[in-house]
Amino acid sequence: MSRRDEILKHAxxxxxxxxxxxxxxxxxxxRDGYNCLYLDVFNTETIKRRAAADPFLxxxxxxxxxxxxxxxxxxxxDDLCRDAGETEPFDYIISANxxxxxxxxxxxxxxxxxxxxxxxxxxxxxPDKSGCLDFYxxxxxxxxxxxxxxxxxxRPTHAQxxxxxxxxxxGAGDDASDASFSFISEPxxxxxxxxxxxxxxxxxxxxxxxxxxxxxxxxxxLLLTDAHFLGLSPFIVDEVIDDQVxxxxxxxxxxxxxxxxxxxxxxxxxxxxxxxxxxIIVDEANVIETERIGQIFENMSQRxxxxxxxxxxxxxxxxxxxxxxxxVKLVKPYLALRASALFDAAFYxxxxxxxxxxxxHYLLHGVKEGVDPGPFFSxxxxxxxxxxxxxxGMNPLAHYExxxxxxxxxxxxx
Numbered sequence: 001m002s003r004r005d006e007i008l009k010h011a012x013x014x015x016x017x018x019x020x021x022x023x024x025x026x027x028x029x030x031r032d033g034y035n036c037l038y039l040d041v042f043n044t045e046t047i048k049r050r051a052a053a054d055p056f057l058x059x060x061x062x063x064x065x066x067x068x069x070x071x072x073x074x075x076x077x078d079d080l081c082r083d084a085g086e087t088e089p090f091d092y093i094i095s096a097n098x099x100x101x102x103x104x105x106x107x108x109x110x111x112x113x114x115x116x117x118x119x120x121x122x123x124x125x126x127p128d129k130s131g132c133l134d135f136y137x138x139x140x141x142x143x144x145x146x147x148x149x150x151x152x153x154x155r156p157t158h159a160q161x162x163x164x165x166x167x168x169x170x171g172a173g174d175d176a177s178d179a180s181f182s183f184i185s186e187p188x189x190x191x192x193x194x195x196x197x198x199x200x201x202x203x204x205x206x207x208x209x210x211x212x213x214x215x216x217x218x219x220x221x222l223l224l225t226d227a228h229f230l231g232l233s234p235f236i237v238d239e240v241i242d243d244q245v246x247x248x249x250x251x252x253x254x255x256x257x258x259x260x261x262x263x264x265x266x267x268x269x270x271x272x273x274x275x276x277x278x279x280i281i282v283d284e285a286n287v288i289e290t291e292r293i294g295q296i297f298e299n300m301s302q303r304x305x306x307x308x309x310x311x312x313x314x315x316x317x318x319x320x321x322x323x324x325x326x327x328v329k330l331v332k333p334y335l336a337l338r339a340s341a342l343f344d345a346a347f348y349x350x351x352x353x354x355x356x357x358x359x360x361h362y363l364l365h366g367v368k369e370g371v372d373p374g375p376f377f378s379x380x381x382x383x384x385x386x387x388x389x390x391x392x393g394m395n396p397l398a399h400y401e402x403x404x405x406x407x408x409x410x411x412x413x414x
Contacts, residue, residue: 006241006250007094010121011036015091018081018115020074020098024051024064027094036094037069037086039077044068074098075107075154078114089117096125097248100211103156105223106149106232113234113255122235122253126215128242130287131410134214135169135183139280142226144213149232156210158196164210166192171408183408216283217242217249222276224253229269231258333398334363337373340401344374363395373397382412 004027011017011028017036019028028034040047044067051062070080074095081087093112102108112122129137147153169183198204215223217240227233235253242249261269337343337359345358351371352361362373372379382396383389386409389399400409 003243003250006243007096007123007125010123010252011092011094016088017090017092017094018070018077019094020077020096022066022096023047024057024061026066027096030066038066039070039072039074039080040068041071041073042068043071073154075102075104075111077108078111081115086115089120090115091117091120093120093122095122097127099124099126100213100215101209103153103160103212104148105145105213106227107152109227109233109235109253116255118255118257120255121238122255124251124253125248126220126251127211127248128216129214130216130283132248133168133170134211136167136185137163137211137214139219140213140215140223142223145223145227146232148212155205155207156212158199160212161199161208161210162192162196165195216280217251218276218280218283220249220251222273222280224251225269225273225276228256229261229266231260234258330363332402333395334359336398336401337363337395340373340397342374342377342397342400347374348372363398367395376413378412385410385412 007027011034013033014035017028017034018039019026019036020039022029022038022040026034026036026038028036030036042050044065047068048062048065051057051065052059054062070077070084070086072080077093081090093116099105099108109122116122127134129135129139166185166189168186168188170186171183199206221237221240224233224235224237228236234255234257236256238252238254240249240251343359343362348358348362348366348371352358352366352369362371366373367379367383370380377397377400379396382400382404386396386399386404389396389404396412400411403409
């Protein structure tokens with residue numbers, strides 16, 4: 001199932017829905033026949049101006065902006081619907097890459113519960129902190145959510161702004177050291193503190209959009225199930241899907257009710273809660289192990305790349321490649337494959353029954369056949385993780401060695 005189909009699983013075209021902040025690419029697009037209202041903090045004209053000025057959008061993409069129906073804060077979705085005369089309950093709400101920005105998630109969940117039909121769905125797309133700019137930030141706790149709820153918080157706190165700026169991460173790329181993870185923290189600590197001090201002295205309450213929450217799939221599940229148990233949220237977690245190909249995860253929350261758990265239900269909740277808590281620790285250990293394995297291969301690859309002997313031995317093969325393909329653009333990918341610690345010629349040859357130059361065969365034929373170049377690198381998984389590479393027809397391992405590592409792309413382990 002595609003990402004879009006997964007998110008729209010509970011959004012039939014004939015049903016009534018609301019999508020939050022669709023910008024230029026709504027999932028439940030009106031032009032595709034969806035009966036969906038759009039909610040955004042900006043009105044239609046403002047969004048069109050922003051899209052036209054967005055350097056990352058083509059004119060064709062900017063022209064895809066559709067009319068906004070509900071203008072305002074998503075945490076007041078119930079008030080916005082009432083003010084717009086939308087008093088009939090909705091079947092679904094879609095929030096894509098919005099939820100993590102909410103200063104008061106519990107207030108939002110309760111407001112959504114007031115506009116959905118019983119059994120309706122709130123479908124959410126959220127970044128996984130283990131693979132995004134929140135890599136070094138701590139997981140958000142339920143205590144933080146409850147504090148925001150009791151304080152009736154309407155904007156990110158100075159502490160949340162500081163945490164985001166001081167711990168923001170980016171792909172390590174060429175800045176990676178022998179001991180570093182695939183993400184490194186930007187050197188913004190001093191600037192983050194000075195900004196906090198200035199805001200405090202000047203009593204500056206200017207809204208600063210940051211990630212107010214940071215999750216992994218299981219930490220998100222824990223927050224939602226505990227909030228429902230405490231009567232803070234009317235939603236139960238129907239499912240959480242970890243998208244390991246494109247990153248992030250999806251959650252489908254089903255509107256249930258506020259309830260007092262029976263003794264039996266309470267015991268079941270705590271048993272499930274213990275399993276989720278343990279899985280969160282396992283997930284963190286897996287992230288560390290994946291990073292450790294990645295470091296080993298990065299170090300091996302760098303040592304092989306520095307070997308002049310390997311380049312000298314490859315020279316006759318490069319000439320053969322040029323004679324066969326008449327394509328000089330294949331030389332660098334070929335050399336990158338030969339120098340890669342992730343390319344195992346013996347492993348590859350056993351799988352394709354080929355006794356010649358394994359790197360050349362993989363470059364010209366192996367990817368089309370879906371063959372892996374070694375016991376640790378997955379051809380198809382890298383292409384799924386990076387659809388732009390697949391679209392350009394580039395060799396996945398060569399792309400990783402030449403560009404992907406420097407861009408901070410994840411190693412596609414088998």
